[in-house]
Amino acid sequence: MSAERVTRGVYQVAGPDMTGGGDAAAYLVLFEGEAALIDAGANPDAKGLIANIEEVLAGRGTSLELLVLTHNHIDHVGGAAAIEKRYGVEIVMHSLDAPALENGDDKATAADMYNTHVRPVKVDLQIEEKVYPLELEGGRLTCLHTPGHTPGSISILLERDGDRILFGQDIHGPFLPQFGSDLEAWRLSMLKLLKLKCDILCEGHFGIIEPADTVEAFIRQHLRANT
Ligand SMILES: [Zn+2]
Ligand SMILES: [Zn+2]
Secondary structure (H helix, E strand, O other): OOOOEEOOOOEEOOOOOOOOOHHHHHHHHEEOEEEEEOOOOOOOOHHHHHHHHHHOOOOOEEEEEEEEOOOOOOOHHHOHHHHHHHHHOEEEEEEEOOOHHHHHOOOOOOHHHHHOOOOOOOOEEOOOEEEEEEEEEEEEEEEEEEEOOOOEEEEEEEOOEEEEEEEEOOOOOOOOHOOOOHHHHHHHHHHHHHHHOOOOEEOOOOOOOOOOOHHHHHHHHHHHHHH
């Protein structure tokens, strides 16, 4: 299925109903001449994802420069090696989650739960800061360390046309010991995200959530469910 526009220059390019059952949602963000991909789905060949990226980029003169991975789970990083091979992107990830992908760790990436293996790939930029801006031609993505689901989970903020757009992939959980989940850290992360009063939440498994009131209700509902 084709890519879907979320808002100006933001497209969903992978997801369970779009590119295959194992894929979490992936999002493509366009800037002036440069684009960034947020997460890469589960499929090792990233075929459907690449087809959707090509569909969006066609005729724009925009090149995919960055792949930002929100955390180390297979449904988000499985296609990373294929994307790197196809586009030569710089891969960005939090330093606490990067080793699992670089080492091809099937347990930490939950690849074993999907009865598959993760294709290891080098992470070019390992973020350690709580807030880390990624500058692109004509704009910026701000990475926010939001641990909880995994120790190195990040959420990504885009400000565009007066809207705050948040890419918070697995902020709903689940929380399992084998993921290194930390509920207390997660609660603090969610309180931090609530303060941003985001207008649109692009979630990994729940799709597009908007407007701001609905985003807040979504986060609060999960906070209640995990208290
Ligand atoms: Zn996950
Ligand atoms: Zn996921």
